[in-house]
Amino acid sequence: MEIMVFFSLLLLVCSVSTNQTEADNEILDQQISNQQPCPQDIHAVLREMAVSLALQTERITVLQKENQDQTAKLKEMGRQKTEIDQLKLQSKEQAAKLETEIDQLKLHSEVKQVAFSASLVNQGREEIGPFTTRIILIFKRVVTNIGNAYNPYTGIFTAPVRGVYHFDWKVFGYGNIRAAAVLFRNGEHIFLAEENPTSGYVSASDGASLLLEVGDQVSVRLWTHSRIFDDQNHHTSFSGHLIFTM
Template structure:
């Protein structure tokens, strides 16, 4: 009797265990069916990812290189622009310099023709002097003034170009008083024309060739305490001309 009861219990346990195992297997199968299928070869996937990453790296390097090429081209263009601007500026400077040289050549061509001849009074007659200092004589009557180097308002000739010039001057006096007039270059006494008449009228003259720099001034001055006389015959004259440039 006891043996029969034992076998009955064993059958009951086996039946329960079998049912539990089948239930568990159904739950596991259900969970597996709900999951995404796993790749069959994970190494293949990794290789694909590595290839894709390498391709992206190559593309990135290519983009970097293209970007660097663009930067280099931009720098070259900027350099070319600066060079073009510099060339334009130099061209303007050279054009201005050429215009200046042309103007200078024209001026030099004009100032190569320098000559003047003047006398003391335009009209009438009178004595000039004496004065207690040297006085620049202003020759008012202009016969010739090629190059406009003589100023009839100041009595001064101004050299327009470096060169050798020749000057002549003459003076006329009368009565018992000295007559004298030296030629001055800037403040330098060069030569003098001088007479001391006892009576009547006398004249004196002189000449000089001078090397003048541009802007040098030449004039005739009445000596202190001397006197000259002029009338419609124009006895007192001052003349000069450029011999050659240097």
């Protein structure tokens, strides 16, 4: 009796185990059937990536070339701008030079005659010197000043046009002190008129023709340790005139 019960129990356990194994196999099969197919081959993926990388590299090369071209264009534009600025500056300089030349031509056409003559004093008697330095003599009594190139307040003649001018000057002295005066062009010593008396009255005179540029200044200066004088007879004088323009 006990043997029969044992075999009955064993059959029951085997039956349950077999049923469980079949159930597990069915679940596994279902899971396998539900899985997605495998992705494409890894080599194909790598090939696609290589092609894409090559395309990107080629694009980068093209962009680099375009960037180089743009940089070259910008440099060329900068060079052209510099040249344009230089041309503008040259144009301004040429325009200024042309304007100056036109003004000079106008001045040449307007100023055709220049002449002046003046003596040292207007009235009375005046002695000048001696001094240890050379001073500009101011000839106050103006009898002629065509063109107004001589300034009776400074004693300086200023050339209004480029040309050749002639100047004469005369100084009067007395006693035993030298009478002397020198003609100056700007800061340049030209000629000296000088007389060394021992007594009585003496005079010294000289003349010079000078090529002057516009604005050059001519004056007569008292020589050092010299003395001159003038009175109503107007012994001491300074004259000049334009000979011709150039």
